Amino acid sequence: MTAALVRPEYERDLPPLSDDEVVQPLPLSARLWQQGWVRKTVLLLVMAGLWEVAARLKANDLLLPTFVDTAIAFGQGLWSGELLHRAGMSLAVLLRGYLLGIAAAFVLTTLATSTQLGRDLLDTLTSMFNPLPAIALLPVALLWFGLGQGSLVFVLVHSVLWPLALNTYSGFRSVPETLRMAGRNYGLRGLRYVLFILVPAALPAIVAGLKIGWAFAWRTLIAAELVFGTTNSGQGGLGWFIFQNRNELYTDRVFAGLAMVIVIGLLVESLVFVTLERATVRRWGMQR
Secondary structure, eight states: OOOOOOOOOOOOOOOOOOTTTSOOOOOHHHHHHTSHHHHHHHHHHHHHHHHHHHHHHHTOTTTOOOHHHHHHHHHHHHHHTHHHHHHHHHHHHHHHHHHHHHHHHHHHHHHHHHOHHHHHHHHHHHHHHTTSOGGGGHHHHHHHHOSSHHHHHHHHHHHHHHHHHHHHHHHHHTSOHHHHHHHHHTTOOHHHHIIIIIHHHTHHHHHHHHHHHHHHHHHHHHHHHHHHOOOBTTBOOHHHHHHHHHHTTOHHHHHHHHHHHHHHHHHIIIIIIHHHHHHTTTTTTSOO
16 A cells, blocks of 8 residues: 655745835725715715705705705704604603513414424414504504503504514524534423523524514504504604694604604614624624
């Protein structure tokens, strides 16, 4: 049997880099353009410019106020505190419905993971209620809970529960069998098995479900407030603010209310969910 041939080792001396070959740092403009917030800011400024041009060409403030007029109305709403007060009322109701929806989704998915009856229950309920728009349940909610925050919380739970439960259960089903076996070998069962094995492994799907549930809940809340508005002593949230100003033909304030809805959505996305992803799934190498 012949011995394997071994390549002889050798070293190769490389010539030093010339001045033309030395890597030069990128110019400041290129380094700035690599920042995501710079590119997004430029896009927003371009869209604002297009809005201003379209409004001036339309020349009808009742139908389409200019970006400058909307910015002034937005600033006045912030200065007076009305926009912040209305936004605070909406977010307080949203938080209650969102947390209750998360809790209900966790209970359903835990049951579905543990028992066959739980899986059948989750499949049946999601098939029945997930296609049903949350705002369509508002008349029923008004009959059951009256004109108040209870009706809003009811439709918010519906809007959060089903997409989050579907995403979470899908994430649980995609957990590798190796991790499942490791959890069972450690004697984990029931709730401890879900918390220590399934939840960390399925976290990308869970975070995606949380983001989808937040978006559904936020737009459902604004739509519900537009329908019946007030929740307490004639005071309503952002949806009621938009509805009132539409009735009074203050179109610039209507657009200011819509801008506040967008700003809150951007802040929640960039400060809450991006931070959550960076601290968990990206840090753990589960997501790029």
